Amino acid sequence: MDGKNVEILITSVEMMSVVSRAQVYADVNLQKPREYWDYEAHTIEWGDIDNYHLIRKLGRGKYSEVFEGMDMSKGECVVIKILKPVKKKKIKREIKILENLRNGVNVISLRDVVKDPMSRTPALIFEYVNNADFKQLYQTLSDYDIRYYMYELLKALDFSHSMGIMHRDVKPHNVMIDHKARKLRLIDWGLAEFYHPEEEYNVRVASRYFKGPELLVDYHYYDYSLDMWSLGCMLASMIFRKEPFFHGHDNYDQLVRIAKVLGTDELHEYMKKYSIDLDPRFNDILGRHSRKRWERFVHSENQHLVSPEALDFLDKVLRYDHQQRLTAKEAMEHPYLFPIREQEKENWAATRGVHSGSATADTGAEPMLYDVRYDATSTSNTSPSVAQITRLKSLVDVCQSKETSFASIPLSFKMLFNWLINHFLPLYNSANMYTIDQRSSWRPYILPRCTFGEQYCLVPTKAARDSVLSFNLSKIEEIQRFRTVLCRTHGTVARFHITVDVTRFMQIFQSFHNLYPDEADGFDGKSMIRHLVTQDAQIRTGQLHNNECGIVHRALVVKA
Numbered sequence: 001m002d003g004k005n006v007e008i009l010i011t012s013v014e015m016m017s018v019v020s021r022a023q024v025y026a027d028v029n030l031q032k033p034r035e036y037w038d039y040e041a042h043t044i045e046w047g048d049i050d051n052y053h054l055i056r057k058l059g060r061g062k063y064s065e066v067f068e069g070m071d072m073s074k075g076e077c078v079v080i081k082i083l084k085p086v087k088k089k090k091i092k093r094e095i096k097i098l099e100n101l102r103n104g105v106n107v108i109s110l111r112d113v114v115k116d117p118m119s120r121t122p123a124l125i126f127e128y129v130n131n132a133d134f135k136q137l138y139q140t141l142s143d144y145d146i147r148y149y150m151y152e153l154l155k156a157l158d159f160s161h162s163m164g165i166m167h168r169d170v171k172p173h174n175v176m177i178d179h180k181a182r183k184l185r186l187i188d189w190g191l192a193e194f195y196h197p198e199e200e201y202n203v204r205v206a207s208r209y210f211k212g213p214e215l216l217v218d219y220h221y222y223d224y225s226l227d228m229w230s231l232g233c234m235l236a237s238m239i240f241r242k243e244p245f246f247h248g249h250d251n252y253d254q255l256v257r258i259a260k261v262l263g264t265d266e267l268h269e270y271m272k273k274y275s276i277d278l279d280p281r282f283n284d285i286l287g288r289h290s291r292k293r294w295e296r297f298v299h300s301e302n303q304h305l306v307s308p309e310a311l312d313f314l315d316k317v318l319r320y321d322h323q324q325r326l327t328a329k330e331a332m333e334h335p336y337l338f339p340i341r342e343q344e345k346e347n348w349a350a351t352r353g354v355h356s357g358s359a360t361a362d363t364g365a366e367p368m369l370y371d372v373r374y375d376a377t378s379t380s381n382t383s384p385s386v387a388q389i390t391r392l393k394s395l396v397d398v399c400q401s402k403e404t405s406f407a408s409i410p411l412s413f414k415m416l417f418n419w420l421i422n423h424f425l426p427l428y429n430s431a432n433m434y435t436i437d438q439r440s441s442w443r444p445y446i447l448p449r450c451t452f453g454e455q456y457c458l459v460p461t462k463a464a465r466d467s468v469l470s471f472n473l474s475k476i477e478e479i480q481r482f483r484t485v486l487c488r489t490h491g492t493v494a495r496f497h498i499t500v501d502v503t504r505f506m507q508i509f510q511s512f513h514n515l516y517p518d519e520a521d522g523f524d525g526k527s528m529i530r531h532l533v534t535q536d537a538q539i540r541t542g543q544l545h546n547n548e549c550g551i552v553h554r555a556l557v558v559k560a
Helices: 003-015 088-098 145-161 227-239 251-261 265-271 308-317 330-331 335-351 395-399 410-426 464-471 502-516 517-521 523-539
Strands: 052-060 064-071 076-083 108-115 122-127 175-178 183-185 371-374 386-392 478-491 492-501 552-559
Touching: 076 251, 088 108, 088 122, 145 175, 145 183, 145 227, 145 330, 145 335, 183 330, 227 308, 227 330, 308 330, 308 335, 330 335
Parallel strands: 386 478
Antiparallel strands: 052 064, 064 076, 076 122, 108 122, 175 183, 371 386, 478 492, 492 552
16 A cells, blocks of 8 residues: 555544534434334325314424314314425334334323325324413522423423434424413424434434534534533523524524634534534634623523522533433433423322322322322321312313222312313302401402313412412311412412311212213213213202202312
């Protein structure tokens, strides 16, 4: 071999980037059967397009148009994503990934896949999320809200990563938030990909403001940590009230904006570690910048959202070196999210009928659909005296749960609460049903247009709000039971209490089991509620010849 050939060989080796390997879940797809990740060989099962009607357009993207629609077979709102003409390979990849992630925590649920018989245009049918515009929503979020939604997003990311899948397009537009229901869903998996160690991936993914440095320097051996950079960009924009946080005019300027914060020396160290050659076009625009302290971005209008824990969290995800970023699971354990974890542990223990202070509490189990905290003073495992519901979801969610029976009192009470909110109160909105120690002056009003499963917003008068401050709940008879939901009334948090007769409820509940044993075993929530409403109405009108007044004795509101 002559000298010239040797020189060429050495040059080609020097230009080769160092191969990186994911810190976690690196071999997930190696351990799964080929059909799990081989989307090109996947056979799509097409549904019936006649089941769906378009209602209105919600938006459009580079690869699709999105509509609100109706599933006529179920009478449910859905989201219909009509795909634009793209390679069949890309369509199969998105569908296969969504099928693999189906029922995953906080991942948008794929309901069906249909195709127009004439145009052959495919469409994906998703669950409907009452999403709020992030540009308006982010301006109203509290410090706790931001932590909460970051935690929910991390759940979705850790789940998808554990399934061997990178999202590759995390950004506010793809994070649906129903703020009333405290529900988050990660959507648009069109750019998602299965992770395989030592495989080179396309760097033309993600949206500019959320592209990780690895994409901007053409490093092809990236992994799940790309999603963590994007999450960090979202968090920075939320706590600093700067949208977007890194605002580049193009991909080259995007890296310059990042370097002005994280420093150019650190960038060169990163590139040296992975043997990355910087594009010559950066020579004239990159400049030289020192690393900035995160505190420099704090000012009077955002300081209430910034804490030492928030800045430390941000510092650990917004790093050049993708291998040094927190993984999704590590991020969930960071002190910044401690308040959310603790609340969730309490809720999980409560939904399992275990007191939060008990040494036997099982906090590792998956939480039920409602976040419920039972009163620690309760002396019975089957008859909690007080339940505090901090998050209420719809009956549709309940009926789609893995619960197979109403054979537990906590679950029965959840259904009773739904029934009370959605059926009883609008029917019996009278003065004597809203009393506080027989004070007839109390008049809360239920705002209209509250759909099934939403938290009703109660607006009491100022006089009533003032008078209730000294009310002592312990005065109410012990034989009665209460439900509590946190409601926001023009910025004021109030507790909404409903007093119910447990014995009467359980009698009606048992009669439902006797009348509809098949439906009870199959967990038909709608039939359960219809039966409760009918039975209570018959009791109140005397049709059942019962002297008792029915299930509900009293409903009241107190200021938190």
